[in-house]
């Protein structure tokens with residue numbers, strides 16, 4: 001009999017096939033441990049998913065019958081924007097684009113590393129839940145553990161505090177299918193339930209387009225600022241327009257546009273033109289460089305050993321740093 005009162009662990013031990021069903025809702029054993037879900041019912045409550053839906057799905061996969069029990073003794077997390085908890089974070093800069101693969105992660109990681117090298121206290125949040133690749137890029141390893149106050153302790157590398165969804169996945173190859181309330185809840189926890197400490201800047205690497213994540217982030221944190229990445233490709237304007245429109249609609253300040261992968265292949269300096277058309281600052285152009293596509297043996301960000309890149313970030317920071 002499935003009641004919703006069983007723990008994630010119990011149900012997986014009883015029915016290994018339940019893993020797939022639970023995962024669909026963003027409930028993995030790892031996530032249950034990190035976020036302290038006391039039962040399937042508790043997880044459903046926190047994630048704002050009807051418990052009945054999960055239990056019916058589990059029943060179909062396991063053949064057990066459902067008798068939903070009331071979840072008691074656990075406060076539901078209040079929906080909406082949380083107050084407090086991020087006062088110690090100076091600025092929150094989200095890196096976004098309308099289109100995938102334009103180099104958001106590259107720009108975000110190097111911005112964070114550049115600022116850390118300059119002596120700022122920097123956090124880096126990999127908010128790409130479908131394809132979290134920052135840890136892989138920085139060759140950072142480790143589990144996200146909770147401290148005594150049950151706050152998630154970020155990983156640290158190259159002077160940055162890093163949080164990513166990757167350690168919560170069962171395996172690297174597993175594609176995540178988390179949607180809607182699940183992603184917003186996870187994003188909320190990755191912002192508020194992390195022991196970030198004092199930060200000057202939190203750089204957030206977003207997934208492309210107008211998916212749940214950018215919308216949720218902008219909704220939760222209207223004070224967040226966005227840095228748009230585009231390529232000189234002809235379609236760049238359309239893509240940048242889409243990302244800019246989202247930020248404008250949600251009253252998020254657009255810091256400007258960075259053109260990435262400039263040079264011979266896609267042409268040069270359409271970024272400036274795009275920025276002008278959208279009425280936002282142009283922050284600089286990064287060339288397409290074979291070396292930038294490689295991950296150094298120790299995972300060190302390219303800005304650490306490329307003078308050209310550092311110069312671009314110096315100018316960029318002059319324009320957007322306060």
Ligand SMILES: Nc1ncnc2c1ncn2[C@@H]1O[C@H](COP(=O)(O)OP(=O)(O)OP(=O)(O)O)[C@@H](O)[C@H]1O
Nearest residue numbers: 100101102103104105106208261287288289292293
């Ligand atoms: N200026 C550059 N020169 C050469 N390679 C680059 C450059 N910028 C990014 N790359 C490479 O291009 C690929 C895509 O970059 P990246 O992952 O940063 O894009 P993204 O916009 O974050 O993609 P996604 O939308 O999938 O998150 C990566 O392999 C990266 O190493």
Ligand SMILES: [Mg+2]
Nearest residue numbers: 104105128206
């Ligand atoms: Mg990316």
